[in-house]
Amino acid sequence: MPDTCEFLERRRTGADGESFEHERPYCTAVDAFVQPMRADVCAKRYDLDPESDCEFYRGAKGAGSITGFDGAGTTDSEAGGS
Amino acid sequence: MSYDDYRDGKPLIVTAALTGGVHGKEANPSVPETPAEVAEAAAAAEEAGASILHLHAREDSGERAFSAERFQELADAVRDATDDAIVQHSTGGTAAPDALRAEPLRTDPAPEMASLDMGPLNRYRHLTSENTRALVDALHEEMRARGIKPELEVFNGGHLNEALRIREELAEPPYVNLVFGGGTTTVPSPRNLLHMVENLPEGAEFNVLAFGPHQLPLTTMGILLGGHVRVGLEDNLYYDQGQPAESNAQLVERTVRIAGELGRPVASTAEARELLGL
Ligand code: SF4
Numbered sequence: 001m002p003d004t005c006e007f008l009e010r011r012r013t014g015a016d017g018e019s020f021e022h023e024r025p026y027c028t029a030v031d032a033f034v035q036p037m038r039a040d041v042c043a044k045r046y047d048l049d050p051e052s053d054c055e056f057y058r059g060a061k062g063a064g065s066i067t068g069f070d071g072a073g074t075t076d077s078e079a080g081g082s
Numbered sequence: 083m084s085y086d087d088y089r090d091g092k093p094l095i096v097t098a099a100l101t102g103g104v105h106g107k108e109a110n111p112s113v114p115e116t117p118a119e120v121a122e123a124a125a126a127a128e129e130a131g132a133s134i135l136h137l138h139a140r141e142d143s144g145e146r147a148f149s150a151e152r153f154q155e156l157a158d159a160v161r162d163a164t165d166d167a168i169v170q171h172s173t174g175g176t177a178a179p180d181a182l183r184a185e186p187l188r189t190d191p192a193p194e195m196a197s198l199d200m201g202p203l204n205r206y207r208h209l210t211s212e213n214t215r216a217l218v219d220a221l222h223e224e225m226r227a228r229g230i231k232p233e234l235e236v237f238n239g240g241h242l243n244e245a246l247r248i249r250e251e252l253a254e255p256p257y258v259n260l261v262f263g264g265g266t267t268t269v270p271s272p273r274n275l276l277h278m279v280e281n282l283p284e285g286a287e288f289n290v291l292a293f294g295p296h297q298l299p300l301t302t303m304g305i306l307l308g309g310h311v312r313v314g315l316e317d318n319l320y321y322d323q324g325q326p327a328e329s330n331a332q333l334v335e336r337t338v339r340i341a342g343e344l345g346r347p348v349a350s351t352a353e354a355r356e357l358l359g360l
Contacts, residue, residue, distance in 0.1 A: 020144075022142040022144070037177075037205065037206075039103045040178070045205065046182075053209060054206075055206065055207040057132065
C-alpha cells in the first residue's frame with residue numbers, strides 16, 4: 001500500500017496559477033490545494049485512510065455508500081419518504 | 083457577564099486567532115503559517131489591541147503540527163515579536179492521537195492559556211474531533227499541573243453541560259468560549275447567543291467566537307452583553323462579503339473601533355490578566 005493517497009502531490013503552483021513559497025499538498029482528484037486538516041488524510045497520518053476518510057477519494061473511485069448499500073432489493077416507493 | 087458589565091465599562095478582552103489549522107494560504111494568502119509569519123501577525127494584532135494570541139503550529143507546507151518542538155519554535159518567535167501579550171496554545175486536533183493533543187502544553191515556559199475542546203465536533207464528511215471526556219479530563223489535569231488557564235471551547239449547547247461537569251475543578255473565573263457557525267457548532271443567531279449566555283456556569287467570563295459572516299454581528303453583540311471577543315483569520319477569511327481580509331490586524335482594528343464607538347474600553351494585557359485571574 002502506498003505511503004500516501006494516490007491523488008496526493010506536492011506543488012508550489014496550482015491549476016489557477018496561484019503560487020506559494022513552500023510546496024503544499026495538492027489533490028489531483030479535485031485539482032485543488034488541500035486544506036491542512038484534510039492533508040493528514042492525504043498523508044495517511046494518524047491511521048487515517050483516504051478510502052474511509054475522504055469523500056473526494058471515494059468520489060473519484062466510485063466507492064459508493066460506506067454501508068455498502070447500492071439500492072438493490074428496494075423499489076422507489078420503499079426508498080421514498082412518508 | 084451582563085449588559086450591566088457593558089454599561090459599567092468592563093474592559094473588553096480581544097483575542098486574535100491568527101492562523102488555525104483547518105484552512106491556510108490555499109484559502110486566503112494572508113493567513114500566516116510559518117513561525118516568522120505568525121510572529122509578525124501577532125505583533126500587529128497586539129499593536130491593534132489584542133491581548134490574547136491564540137496559536138496553532140504548522141509545518142512550512144501549511145500542514146498541522148502538534149509537536150512541543152514546533153510549538154516551542156512558534157511561541158519563542160511570538161514572544162520575541164510581541165510586548166507581553168498572553169499566549170494561548172490550541173490543543174485542538176481533529177483525528178490527531180490523544181497523546182499528541184497534550185504536546186502544545188509542554189513548551190518552556192508553558193503557555194499562560196490553552197484551549198480545551200469540551201466535546202465532539204464533526205469535520206468534513208467523514209471526520210469527527212471526538213474530544214472524549216477522558217481526553218478533556220487528561221488535558222485539563224495537565225493544564226492545572228502546569229499552571230495553564232483553560233479556555234473552554236463550547237461548540238454547542240451540550241458542551242455547556244460538559245463545562246458544568248468540570249465546574250468544581252476550574253480555576254476562577256472559568257473562561258468559556260461560545261462558538262457559533264455551521265455543522266456541530268451552535269446555530270449562529272442573536273437568540274442562541276442569549277440562550278448560551280444565560281446558561282453559562284456560575285461566575286464565568288465568556289468570549290464570543292463566530293465563524294465567517296457571523297463574526298462581525300455576533301462579536302458586536304458579545305461586546306454589548308459584557309462578554310469578550312475573538313476575531314482573526316482562523317475563524318473568518320473575509321473582511322466583508324467577497325472581500326478577503328488582508329490581515330489579522332485588520333479584523334482586530336475593526337473590533338477595537340466598534341468597541342470604542344460603543345463606549346467599551348479595550349483591555350490592556352494587564353487588565354486581561356486581572357480579569358482572567360492569570
Ligand atoms: S483530498 Fe482526498 S483524494 Fe485528494 S489527495 Fe487527499 S485524501 Fe486523496
